[in-house]
Amino acid sequence: MRLRLFNILLLSLFMSGIHLAQISYNISNTLRYGNGERAIGTTKGEFRYFENLTDIRLSLPYKITIGARALYDNPPEIGFVDKGLKRRFIELSSDNYLIRLGNFSELYGRGLALNLFENRSLGYDTWMDGVRGKYSFDNFNFSAIAGKLNFKDSIEIKRKEDYTIFGGGIEYNPLSNIKLGLAYIYSKALFNVLPKGIEITANTPSFYLSYDSKNISFLFDYSFKDSRQLNDNVYSKGRGIYTSISYTQPGIGITLDYKNYAFDERDPFERNDFTRPSRMLPFQNPPIVLKEHSYTLFTRAIHEVDFNDELGFQLEVFLTPSENSFLTMNASFASRHSRWELMNGFEFKKMDERKIIPGFSNAYSPYYEMFAELEYEFSDNTSCKIAAAKRSKILANEFSPGSNDHVIHSTILPFQLKKKINSWLSFETDYQIEFVNDNYNTSQQKFNNQLFSLIGIFVQDYTLTFRYEFTTNNYEVSKKRVWSAVEVGGRVNQNISFVIAYGSERGGQICSNGVCRYIIPFNGLRLQILTNL
Amino acid sequence: MKIFFVLLFLSTGLLAQDEFNLKLKSLDSEVLDTKELYANGALLVNFWATWCQPCKAEIPYLNELYAKYKNNGLRIVGINQDSQKSVAKVKSFVSAQKIEFPIVLDTNFEIFNKVNGQVIPYSLLINKQGKIIYRHTGYNPGDEKKLEEEILKIL
Numbered sequence: 001m002r003l004r005l006f007n008i009l010l011l012s013l014f015m016s017g018i019h020l021a022q023i024s025y026n027i028s029n030t031l032r033y034g035n036g037e038r039a040i041g042t043t044k045g046e047f048r049y050f051e052n053l054t055d056i057r058l059s060l061p062y063k064i065t066i067g068a069r070a071l072y073d074n075p076p077e078i079g080f081v082d083k084g085l086k087r088r089f090i091e092l093s094s095d096n097y098l099i100r101l102g103n104f105s106e107l108y109g110r111g112l113a114l115n116l117f118e119n120r121s122l123g124y125d126t127w128m129d130g131v132r133g134k135y136s137f138d139n140f141n142f143s144a145i146a147g148k149l150n151f152k153d154s155i156e157i158k159r160k161e162d163y164t165i166f167g168g169g170i171e172y173n174p175l176s177n178i179k180l181g182l183a184y185i186y187s188k189a190l191f192n193v194l195p196k197g198i199e200i201t202a203n204t205p206s207f208y209l210s211y212d213s214k215n216i217s218f219l220f221d222y223s224f225k226d227s228r229q230l231n232d233n234v235y236s237k238g239r240g241i242y243t244s245i246s247y248t249q250p251g252i253g254i255t256l257d258y259k260n261y262a263f264d265e266r267d268p269f270e271r272n273d274f275t276r277p278s279r280m281l282p283f284q285n286p287p288i289v290l291k292e293h294s295y296t297l298f299t300r301a302i303h304e305v306d307f308n309d310e311l312g313f314q315l316e317v318f319l320t321p322s323e324n325s326f327l328t329m330n331a332s333f334a335s336r337h338s339r340w341e342l343m344n345g346f347e348f349k350k351m352d353e354r355k356i357i358p359g360f361s362n363a364y365s366p367y368y369e370m371f372a373e374l375e376y377e378f379s380d381n382t383s384c385k386i387a388a389a390k391r392s393k394i395l396a397n398e399f400s401p402g403s404n405d406h407v408i409h410s411t412i413l414p415f416q417l418k419k420k421i422n423s424w425l426s427f428e429t430d431y432q433i434e435f436v437n438d439n440y441n442t443s444q445q446k447f448n449n450q451l452f453s454l455i456g457i458f459v460q461d462y463t464l465t466f467r468y469e470f471t472t473n474n475y476e477v478s479k480k481r482v483w484s485a486v487e488v489g490g491r492v493n494q495n496i497s498f499v500i501a502y503g504s505e506r507g508g509q510i511c512s513n514g515v516c517r518y519i520i521p522f523n524g525l526r527l528q529i530l531t532n533l
Numbered sequence: 534m535k536i537f538f539v540l541l542f543l544s545t546g547l548l549a550q551d552e553f554n555l556k557l558k559s560l561d562s563e564v565l566d567t568k569e570l571y572a573n574g575a576l577l578v579n580f581w582a583t584w585c586q587p588c589k590a591e592i593p594y595l596n597e598l599y600a601k602y603k604n605n606g607l608r609i610v611g612i613n614q615d616s617q618k619s620v621a622k623v624k625s626f627v628s629a630q631k632i633e634f635p636i637v638l639d640t641n642f643e644i645f646n647k648v649n650g651q652v653i654p655y656s657l658l659i660n661k662q663g664k665i666i667y668r669h670t671g672y673n674p675g676d677e678k679k680l681e682e683e684i685l686k687i688l
Binding site: 247316 | 561562584590622624627631641643648668673676678
């Protein structure tokens with residue numbers, strides 16, 4: 001019924017647009033196909049995926065925009081089978097107002113109360129279906145949302161939650177470089193867990209303020225979550241704080257950010273229940289306060305942030321020591337708020353809570369990383385990049401503390417060289433090595449992972465990539481030791497580009513043919529065609 | 534669904550390519566009207582992120598193009614695609630790299646979705662009439678030469 005109404009409305013608008021001959025368009029298409037074998041642990045099986053999405057935007061007279069996505073994910077690489085007309089919307093907008101009916105995303109502050117987004121590579125989608133409005137007046141910006149969010153977790157597949165959400169925000173600029181914001185979200189949800197589902201209501205207000213001057217920027221965002229399970233009348237409360245401060249001058253930039261997330265602190269018995277209704281809600285998504293890396297070996301075994309119980313900080317420095325060089329340094333540290341002691345073998349007691357600074361002992365499951373990278377340009381045709389990182393990840397075994405904690409230390413050294421031979425040939429070579437010490441690998445605590453890639457770039461538009469990866473870990477989950485793949489990429493013209501790859505991939509973030517994407521472990525053929533009109 | 538695609542097919546002959554008309558706010562709190570920017574001669578819009586290696590490789594060349602042709606009417610706007618996870622460090626990065634052209638934050642990817650962007654880096658070259666006349670996806674060494682050729686065609 002809704003689709004029929006949408007088509008009728010579309011036809012009406014379209015006919016008026018033809019009459020006025022003022023429709024403009026924007027169309028893009030992404031086709032992804034894979035055929036091969038996927039290994040999850042030691043289990044292998046044939047795997048094929050086919051995804052095609054066509055995004056269309058039409059700009060009509062009277063400042064109206066309509067859009068939709070024709071989607072065919074059957075089967076998808078990640079997530080659920082899905083096909084049909086998605087992301088459809090009608091929007092009326094001007095310089096100081098916007099009204100949108102249909103699907104939308106939204107962000108308030110830094111996302112502690114609301115951050116709706118889609119990440120197809122993770123199969124994560126929290127776009128809503130409803131109405132969104134914005135209005136600006138003098139130094140005020142008002143916004144409001146209402147609608148539904150049907151959330152399905154592609155990783156924790158038992159997790160299916162249906163939300164009805166109402167909310168809004170006000171931003172006030174008392175001065176041009178100061179912003180004060182208030183947001184409030186009310187949600188009612190049905191958690192589809194057996195035997196009969198759980199209904200909850202939740203309130204997530206948030207307050208944020210920011211200050212921006214030429215050299216100093218500051219932001220503070222605070223939110224709390226107050227939820228109630230209607231079936232049992234059980235309440236749960238939590239809160240989150242995020243703050244950042246930056247100092248910048250030409251040639252130098254320093255940023256320090258801090259997180260203190262306690263949306264749902266739980267003992268080790270309850271912590272891993274991902275369907276529990278008291279945890280942070282899927283439409284909340286605060287900053288991770290960790291470095292996002294582009295080197296492949298860095299993107300594996302990264303710390304998984306627990307937004308329900310984690311505090312920490314990150315310091316990042318960018319520096320241009322000379323005209324030909326660029327230096328990046330990063331340090332981050334995080335831990336749980338408390339250590340937990342098992343009393344009488346039956347229940348846990350929270351001990352020694354950290355209010356502001358993360359905990360350093362193993363009992364707090366600390367994580368830290370230190371990273372430094374130097375880029376140097378020898379000439380217009382030759383440049384290199386060298387980096388080093390040290391990481392430590394500890395997962396406390398609260399059931400049997402001390403020697404049974406899982407401790408992983410790693411040191412990663414990447415090196416990259418780019419060389420332009422002449423106007424039609426360049427190459428890029430990349431070598432990364434990671435030294436790992438993992439105490440859960442009982443017979444082989446120390447091992448290393450290595451990755452080598454060579455990319456040839458021809459007449460700027462075509463690339464040939466060879467990628468080789470190797471591990472000395474006898475306990476590698478997939479039982480493989482070597483992965484290798486060949487990839488051909490090309491830009492047919494300014495509207496069409498493609499990538500064809502064949503071989504085995506261990507997974508991680510890979511940049512090739514001039515773009516970056518995340519790849520999950522796979523063995524076989526991959527094809528991607530991007531079109532933009 | 535079928536009606537939608539039939540209309541689209543019939544209409545392609547009647548449709549004009551989208552004009553790039555937006556009001557943006559830069560990191561320096563400057564209000565940018567793309568109409569005023571491309572009216573000078575040409576506007577290059579570049580979508581990038583601090584975590585994207587090819588994007589970072591391209592930026593120094595965009596800086597050079599801006600310095601070379603801004604007096605001829607070229608304007609460049611960098612639209613940053615760092616999500617709220619890493620957006621705090623964008624200003625630090627921009628200052629350290631001494632990027633001269635204005636940078637706009639697109640933390641919720643609204644602008645990127647408006648142009649149906651798929652991957653980054655992604656560049657759009659807009660002429661005096663506001664029409665997107667050239668699109669470029671990705672960055673390989675030497676792409677800056679091709680970009681310069683396209684810019685010179687319209688300046």
